[in-house]
Amino acid sequence: MGLAAGVLxxxxxxxAVGGVGLLAAQISDSAVGTSSDLQSGTxxxxxxxxxxxxxxxxxxxSQYRVPVASAGIAPAMKAAIVAIEDRRFYQHGGFDxxxxxxxxxxxxxxxxxxxxxxxxxxxxxxxxxYVAATTDAQRRAAVAPSYARKIKEAELAVSLDxxxxxxxxxTRYLNIVYLGHGAYGVAAAAKAYFGTTPDQLTVPQAxxxxxxxxxxxxxxxxxxxxxxxxxxxxxxxxxRQQGSITAQQAAAAAAAPLGVLPNVSVPSAGCxxxxxxxxxxxxxxxxLQEAGITSAQLTGGGYTIxxxxxxxAQTKLKAAVDGQxxxxxxxxADVMSVVQPGADAHQVVAMAANRTYGNAxxxxxxxxxxQPENMGAGSVFKIFTxxxxxxxxxxxxDSIIDVPGSGYTTPLYxxxxxRPIPVHNAGNYASQLSLTDxxxxxxxxxxVKLEESTGxxxxxxxxxxxxxxxxxxxxxxxxxxxxxxxxxxxxxxMSFTLGVSPTSDxxxxxxxxxxxxxxxWCPPSPVESVTDRTGAPVTVTQPxxxxxxxxxxxxxxxxxxxxxxxxxxxxxxxAASMGWNRxxxxxxxxxxxxxxxxxxxxxxxxxxASIVFDDSASPRPICDGTPPYSCSGGNIYGGKAPARxxxxxxxxxxxxxxxxxxxxxxxxxxxGSQS
Numbered sequence: 001m002g003l004a005a006g007v008l009x010x011x012x013x014x015x016a017v018g019g020v021g022l023l024a025a026q027i028s029d030s031a032v033g034t035s036s037d038l039q040s041g042t043x044x045x046x047x048x049x050x051x052x053x054x055x056x057x058x059x060x061x062s063q064y065r066v067p068v069a070s071a072g073i074a075p076a077m078k079a080a081i082v083a084i085e086d087r088r089f090y091q092h093g094g095f096d097x098x099x100x101x102x103x104x105x106x107x108x109x110x111x112x113x114x115x116x117x118x119x120x121x122x123x124x125x126x127x128x129x130y131v132a133a134t135t136d137a138q139r140r141a142a143v144a145p146s147y148a149r150k151i152k153e154a155e156l157a158v159s160l161d162x163x164x165x166x167x168x169x170x171t172r173y174l175n176i177v178y179l180g181h182g183a184y185g186v187a188a189a190a191k192a193y194f195g196t197t198p199d200q201l202t203v204p205q206a207x208x209x210x211x212x213x214x215x216x217x218x219x220x221x222x223x224x225x226x227x228x229x230x231x232x233x234x235x236x237x238x239x240r241q242q243g244s245i246t247a248q249q250a251a252a253a254a255a256a257p258l259g260v261l262p263n264v265s266v267p268s269a270g271c272x273x274x275x276x277x278x279x280x281x282x283x284x285x286x287x288l289q290e291a292g293i294t295s296a297q298l299t300g301g302g303y304t305i306x307x308x309x310x311x312x313a314q315t316k317l318k319a320a321v322d323g324q325x326x327x328x329x330x331x332x333a334d335v336m337s338v339v340q341p342g343a344d345a346h347q348v349v350a351m352a353a354n355r356t357y358g359n360a361x362x363x364x365x366x367x368x369x370x371q372p373e374n375m376g377a378g379s380v381f382k383i384f385t386x387x388x389x390x391x392x393x394x395x396x397x398d399s400i401i402d403v404p405g406s407g408y409t410t411p412l413y414x415x416x417x418x419r420p421i422p423v424h425n426a427g428n429y430a431s432q433l434s435l436t437d438x439x440x441x442x443x444x445x446x447x448v449k450l451e452e453s454t455g456x457x458x459x460x461x462x463x464x465x466x467x468x469x470x471x472x473x474x475x476x477x478x479x480x481x482x483x484x485x486x487x488x489x490x491x492x493x494m495s496f497t498l499g500v501s502p503t504s505d506x507x508x509x510x511x512x513x514x515x516x517x518x519x520x521w522c523p524p525s526p527v528e529s530v531t532d533r534t535g536a537p538v539t540v541t542q543p544x545x546x547x548x549x550x551x552x553x554x555x556x557x558x559x560x561x562x563x564x565x566x567x568x569x570x571x572x573x574x575a576a577s578m579g580w581n582r583x584x585x586x587x588x589x590x591x592x593x594x595x596x597x598x599x600x601x602x603x604x605x606x607x608x609a610s611i612v613f614d615d616s617a618s619p620r621p622i623c624d625g626t627p628p629y630s631c632s633g634g635n636i637y638g639g640k641a642p643a644r645x646x647x648x649x650x651x652x653x654x655x656x657x658x659x660x661x662x663x664x665x666x667x668x669x670x671x672g673s674q675s
Contacts (some may be wrong), residue, residue: 007438038124038160041172043067043131044184045533049274049281051309052528056267058274058281062299063130064266065184066191070171074201078170079244086119087242089170094120094161095154105279109588120157123173125149129183130176139287155453174198179180179209180216182266194259203245204256207235207579214400229258234289246363248608271365273455276318277355279335280309280348283370283506284526289618291540293530302533307526308347312337313653317350320649321476322603324627324641325354325612328362331630332622333615335369336645337509337522338608338653341516344545348526348604350653351506355615356598372470374614375596378589378638380508381499382447382465385602386435388454390553393673395450397436397560403429412452413494421495423448426590426637427625439587441561447497456496457489463496465548467521469503499589503598505611511609512600515558518663519569520547536633552666558602559665561585565647574643580651583662594621594634599642601650604660608650610642 046061082089087098096118098266114248117125129142130150179189186198189209192200201209205667211231221228233254240250253538267273271281284307297303317336321377325334334354340347341538370483409420429443438446439484453461464485471485488496512523530538565575566587571588584599596613612628613621621634628641 001373009622017619018173019055032580033170037132038127038156039163041168043172043176044300045128046188047298047301047303047305047424049284049305049307051277051307051314051351053311054306055311057277057307057311058271059267059269060285060298061269063184064182064188064269065175065277066173066187067185067302068171068187068198071199072166073171073173073174073186073198074206075175076203076245077201077209079207079239079242080203080206080235081119081174081192081213082170083238083242083244084207084210085122085213087238089119092118092161094157099147106431117153118157120161120169121153121174123169124153124156124160126173126176126178128153129608130178132239133143150588167223169536170285177213178356179212180220181222181264188266192266194543195261202256203236203239203249203253205241205259206230206378207253208258208260211235221258221260232258274357276311276316276352276357278365279353279367279369280307280314280526282352282357282365283348283351286367286370287526288530288540291542292547293525293538296439297461304531305668306528307350308340308528309526310349313350316652317362317649320645320652321354321610322351323435323648324645326627327354327356329354329615329629330628331616331620332375332628333368334610334612334628334641334645335505336608336610336649337369337524338505338606338649339506339513340510341513341602341604341607342522343517343520346510346513346517346522346524346545347528348506348524350484364615366545366615369385370504370506372474372504372507373596373613374502375619376500376589377446377503377508377596377600377611378591378597379442379447380503380587380589380598380600380609380638381463381497381501382439383511383557383561383587384459384466384468384588385447385451385454385497386439387460387466387549387553387557388462389435389450389548389559390672392458394453395435395638396669396671397434397556398670399435399672400432401435401438401446401481402449403414403431403433403438403443404449406445408445408448410448410452410494412492413448421500434485436560436563437568439561440566440569443586444498451494451497456492456494459496460485460488461490463511465521466514467507467524468506470503471501474502485589499591503611505598507613508598508600508609509607512585512602512609514548515554515561516602516604516607517554518551519547519554520545520551521548539634553669554665555580555671557584558662559572561587564588564601570637570639571643571647572639574599575647578644578647580647582651582654582659585662586643586646594623594636597622597636597640597642598637599638599646601646603654604662605652605657606650608646608653610645610649612636612641612645 045062046059049058175185183189183192190196190198219231236253239245270602271278274281321334338350351369352478355364406425407422413421423445425443474484475481476487477486484501514521523543562570563569584601589598598611616637620630622636623631623638624636
């Protein structure tokens with residue numbers, strides 16, 4: 001019987017679904033790949049995300065599949081699938097006329113329905129279903145009892161058989177086929193069912209997997225162990241009859257228990273499976289997509305993404321965050337990011353929130369540590385006013401600046417009606433302080449007055465330069481409205497130095513990293529490398545590092561921020577309570593209504609920022625306590641829970657590393673050149 005007759009015979013094996021007049025329509029509905037597509041053999045593969053040591057933290061996929069080469073598949077697995085699915089695999093040319101005739105006779109005689117598909121045809125069908133099809137209609141057409149589909153599959157199978165070796169076809173089939181519980185391909189199934197690799201599969205294990213092809217649901221060993229056992233033993237007997245195993249091996253295999261894992265499953269898809277690293281994982285995905293890597297590439301490209309995440313640092317950071325604010329605390333989020341400074345990269349070492357990452361009740365998948373939070377960071381923004389004034393030569397860190405009394409007004413700070421807005425202090429201060437002491441004690445009036453000399457737009461520019469890049473992209477109101485930065489400049493918002501703008505915790509940590517890098521800004525990168533399934537590097541387009549502040553100013557400002565944890569500084573009590581004993585450049589901040597508070601700090605080795613804020617839809621003031629809680633008045637400060645979070649986390653992360661002094665100040669910036 002020739003090919004044409006054989007194909008016609010194959011078509012006759014299906015129940016009538018309409019006349020031959022439907023043939024053209026059925027072909028057009030199908031997404032069967034071309035011969036060249038099938039010959040390339042590329043199929044969706046899971047991407048693995050690892051920490052900096054190479055240990056997996058998450059898997060990204062639409063189909064959990066890990067393609068392996070022929071040498072990575074046990075001979076028993078190949079023998080089992082041939083024995084039960086296509087015993088004449090090595091004799092036919094892609095389409096089995098003998099098998100088709102046998103199935104036709106069996107079906108017409110009332111026996112069990114047989115499709116007579118060869119492994120090569122099944123590979124074509126699976127490729128159509130799992131690779132070529134992109135719509136629901138195409139996926140339905142890929143498995144419909146269609147004359148057109150069967151004929152097309154047979155034609156392509158014959159074409160493939162003439163171009164590829166039998167072993168290559170078999171390997172591709174074993175890599176593409178669905179085997180239940182979310183496992184696509186033999187490698188995924190070996191891990192899901194037995195916790196092993198496909199090259200280590202035993203005869204009974206291979207037979208169980210081969211038996212699943214007919215119906216992964218009906219023969220699921222986790223839900224239907226008796227049916228699975230019976231089906232497995234049928235495969236074993238077929239292997240014996242084929243001569244791929246001896247009678248003694250068959251008896252031993254049939255006597256073996258199923259041996260599947262108690263919890264048959266594949267790894268969770270996406271960042272939900274990353275546990276405490278979920279927020280870091282989420283930031284990684286947004287970073288890669290901004291760098292030009294698409295979601296389809298990430299979920300089907302089989303990439304290996306080695307990240308900058310330090311697992312030990314992540315564990316310590318999560319403990320510090322949860323230690324201050326329990327994950328279930330209503331209205332109170334505690335987030336912190338840690339960035340390693342450097343002249344050619346700012347690597348994100350760890351990122352955490354007290355909220356458990358996820359989509360279940362009480363969890364959050366919003367980017368709490370890296371997306372701007374609307375309440376602001378308070379007096380932390382005084383860093384930008386100080387840096388601007390130093391760059392302009394108005395002051396140096398030893399310069400004496402005025403500290404007007406609480407209630408100070410300036411014609412530059414007014415409400416929409418033009419009435420001056422009084423600026424209040426949170427305590428009593430000397431009428432004059434050095435810039436260093438003013439940064440440590442944080443009187444509001446001193447920095448609003450200093451901002452009169454710098455002007456608001458240069459301070460906003462400085463904030464963006466040092467790392468607050470989202471100020472230029474975050475709308476000030478509804479979508480499409482001017483950015484926060486543009487409004488601050490155009491409206492001359494003197495309140496900018498008081499930190500009322502939406503603030504990203506990660507960006508704040510990167511500001512500290514920029515100062516610790518002698519004024520060199522780099523994007524806060526979570527990526528060490530990306531490689532494709534062949535091991536070839538994948539280009540990740542990242543903004544280049546750039547010198548945004550004179551190194552002498554950056555080093556001197558680090559010194560100017562060095563008294564925050566010392567007696568009289570706003571975080572002295574928190575530092576003492578956590579046993580902090582290293583030089584640090586730091587600044588606290590609290591918003592006027594106590595709905596958020598922040599702490600930012602840097603040593604020469606590591607930088608970070610912590611923000612405690614109300615993450616609910618209706619923010620309320622926060623009171624400091626154990627843990628902090630939502631209240632009517634509020635008394636949270638950056639020197640309380642945020643500073644305690646930072647000092648515990650950073651102290652644990654740096655434990656065992658040498659104590660490094662801050663860089664010395666440059667004499668040119670001890671006093672302003674305009675003095």
